[in-house]
Amino acid sequence: MARKSGSDGKKTARELRAAATRLFAKFGYAAVSMRQIATEVGVQAGALYLYTPDKQTLLFQIMDRHMDELLEAWRAELAGVAGDAMAKLEHFVRFHIRFHLNRGDEIFISYMELRNLTPENFALIEAKRRAYEGLLGDILQEGNASGRFALCDTKLSSYAIIAMLTGVSTWYKGDGRLSLDQIEEIYLCMVRGLVSQGGPISAGAGKGFM
Amino acid sequence: MARKSGSDGKKTARELRAAATRLFAKFGYAAVSMRQIATEVGVQAGALYLYTPDKQTLLFQIMDRHMDELLEAWRAELAGVAGDAMAKLEHFVRFHIRFHLNRGDEIFISYMELRNLTPENFALIEAKRRAYEGLLGDILQEGNASGRFALCDTKLSSYAIIAMLTGVSTWYKGDGRLSLDQIEEIYLCMVRGLVSQGGPISAGAGKGFM
DNA sequence: TTGCTATTTGAACGCCTGTTCAGTTAGCTT
């Protein structure tokens, strides 16, 4: 046997990416072998090398595409939003949760497998990650400048908000007690409080952190 | 050559744990070989099996000890705290940041290598993790009950707070622009706002999430 | 000095790894 009946390069390439994403997310890049991926795709390991130069590139492309889609999706989303910083922030929260819940595998890989990238590939992904954090950071600064927010440090706040939002994908199961809408609302409550700092107890206490 | 001069089993056992922790954190469990660990310790691979039954146990013990120390340290900390829920929460925030920043490797492993545990080992670690989340959850519920906090969902809030606090260890470098004390204060500001929900804008808006 | 135990080596086990490549076939074009 050599070529299989009904074989199609484009389809195999797609399935390779899909299988790699699934397996990397489940078992980790280092723990998954090319033969394992090949089995999932339904071909022999050698055939994979028609569609990727090597295993490392496979990992990098999954992450790189994820970051591109994330940045592109947010730019598209933001284009349709008029309003103050709070309106933008609320949009961001909803967007981030919703986007990531539909891509559990990619997000998992993007956070867990950074250390398995070569230094050059790591630098590329890291730059895109920083760009995304910066987009939230801009909103926070705008809110601080307009007096709407009262954040001590917008950079740390962007880290904190992204970390808590991304954390949703570690426990969310589609069949849980809460719907996606409810989760969005709950996180919105928390983020609104977080950026307003202090709340009822020491409302408007100032911007310094001491 | 066989036994080495000055050799000491207790010391080798300690160095094995230390080397495994360091390497697992840096490269990931699956990517690190027993020979690599042995080189770090300064012995041949075979010698490691006097101090661990296998590689999996090595990983499990690192995580298990970490969770035990975390739970024990927090219990000790809480014992000395009198005050309302806000006082306890502030203590928790400081404690969590401080504890984890001193153990970057262990925390990294505990979050990244869960999927490399056998199902039985995973269940044991997961139980301890839930216990820790529950300790924060108790504080949040106490605060909600006393009217001090205005959280929509204490369970989700405990996830969110732990996620944002733990996130610190992903970017913290001891030589950064902020001191540990400053970081604690900034996160305290955010957490206070988060639990107070809505802040100056809609202070005391209620507990329902809609 | 002899004996005993703790500690380690170094080789070996069978199996798996990422990657390459000559050879084979499916399906289309001429």
Add this chain to the structure above:
DNA sequence: AAGCTAACTGAACAGGCGTTCAAATAGCAA
């Protein structure tokens, strides 16, 4: 029917994997 290309197989390569174990040595007790 012949030729061509896209798609794939299956074997091979050199090396690494976790783990085991007989043999050897260090340091102490008798």
